[in-house]
Amino acid sequence: MSRWVSSALLGAGILALIGAGVAAAPKSAGHAPRAEAAKPLGIGREAKSDEIAGWDIDVRPDGKGLPPGKGTVREGEAIYMQQCAGCHGEFGESAGRWPILAGGENTLGSNDPVKSIGSFWPYASTVIDYIRRAMPFGNAQSLTNDELYAVTAYVFYLNDLIKDEHFELNANSFKSIKLPNERNFRDDDRDVAEKSLWRKSPCMTNCLPGPARITGRARVIDVTPESGKGPKVE
Amino acid sequence: MSKKPNRTSRRGFLRTALAGGAAAIASPALTADSNPANLPPNVADWSKTLGEGVAVRTYGKPAKSEAHIGRRDVSWLTASPQSSVSFTPLHEIDGIITPNGLCFERHHSGIAEVNPADYRLMLHGLVDKPLMFTLDDIKRMPRVNRAYFCECAANSGMEWRGAQLNGAQFTHGMVHCVMYTGVPLKVLLNEAGLKPSAKWLLLEGGDAAAMTRSLPLAKALDDALVAYRMNGEMLYPENGYPVRMVLPGWEANIWVKWLRRIEVGDQPWHTREETSKYTDVMADGQARRFTYVMEAKSVITNPSPQAPINHKSGFTVLSGIAWSGRGKIARVDVSIDGGRNWRPAKIDGPAWDKALTRFYYEFDWDGSELLLQSRAMDESGYVQPSKTELRKYRGVNSIYHNNGIQTWHVRSNGEVENVEVG
Incomplete structure (x- = not known):
């Protein structure tokens, strides 16, 4: 290894050249041709409103997209116990590795953040949107709108976002549900917050005070498929 | 000659090496399956007899001795194989192009098996004219060929607290790179005509998760592709057949597969995959969202x-x-x-x-x-x-x-x- 180190020192001149090459590298021009933006090709047909209605199932935080219908916490409990609790647990605590729905308040800054609807999710609309499109797992888009509101209400109830089991969730009452963690999200700020990771000439020699020391080993953790039966290193 | 030198001999190699020390390493793994009758001065079997003719293998596969190469999963990572991930065997390939069958998979509700005759892409919302496209419509349009990497935002995600998985396939195998053929998304948008208030797009998959992500309009008008081919072939089902989004340089989750609907709007939707997942919790408990770019x-x-x-x-x-x-x-x-x-x-x-x-x-x-x-x-x-x-x-x-x-x-x-x- 020592032979290598000395040749690394000799290579310093080459590095300066490479650094210059980096600075001069052309900016990405972007691939997509601009020409066809002018005249439409006339391909495709008009989408009919009933076709759109069948597929347009998204719901936004401002409530746009909420379907007609209604359901109470009580009605939702029966649906939840039958169709959801098997994976998510009777109290939304999760069974096995399935997603947790409730609990975990004040854990986000801890060593073991628990990201439930109540502790982490920013918007109530995401819950009804997601249940509507993807749940129950393996039987997606099978709930009626009333069942959808009812089971969503029950999930909110598990998170103490609704306290009254007679509460009726509908497009109007939905707007009263706010999730507590909304303010703790911010847009991507890596370009600014991590600006020091852009550097003209990264360190090439003697970048550590002494020889690198091994501080952790994967084989000690021993969770890799196929190597599980192999011998431990130490 | 149909003996298979493969990973069991590799593991065997590791075991022997550890148990027996330096002496055991003298014979490399692959020679263990070698047959002296095929070695000089003898003439190998395959030099003496006729092999299979043409068109026996109508769709070619790697050599039998390479059959062990494949995607693998880490079963303890997820609750079900339908909502899970498999990893590209990076250590078994070279160059920059990933073979189609080895591209890592990430599904949220399993692979959608789409009948191409029933495939439709709907484009609506803040547009002058909502449109419906068939697969033939999309394939008729002007197209481009671009090779891009596609990396899951969670690639190496198991390694934040320290070295955990022992293999490049598992630590880094949620990345692949293929040559896509597709239509620039802005061509489709131009067919429908954007309203001046348009700012965001919703991308929705046709799988049983109806996977959705919000896409800023600027990216849609830049280098976004509506792709239907990978490495010249039609997309494989596990990679979104027949049509997927390609968003160069951005986290793979937003490259929606089995694309069925694009809605144009004026604000993000904050879907499950961009709020409860694919947001990055910092040490103080705050979370970054819309962290699209995959860094060097x-x-x-x-x-x-x-x-x-x-x-x-x-x-x-x-x-x-x-x-x-x-x-x-x-x-x-x-x-x-x-x-x-x-x-x-x-x-x-x-x-x-x-x-x-x-x-x-x-x-x-x-x-x-x-x-x-x-x-x-x-x-x-x-x-x-x-x-x-x-x-x-x-x-x-x-x-x-x-x-x-x-x-x-x-x-x-x-x-x-x-x-x-x-």
């Missing part, structure tokens, strides 16, 4: 834990891949002493914008222990950070966007382990 990253694929060095010493080629969501890879450096000293690697093959880039580092190995690292730098001047540096900014609970420098420990017997250095 690299990994040495050979040697790596699943691909030990089988020669005891001498001329050695380290091989690896680098990529950046901010553009082209400008340079890759390699260290064999755990990041204390670095030397530039040689880039071979194309270094395309937002594509995997192959690098090599050649040296005479004296048989002593090595701590291998690679460090990518992109054309924006961003330098891949060490894991220690990255944790200073982000803590260890981010799950996503771990682009820290990987360390492989090579023992003098050629065996390789995923380690952390300090």
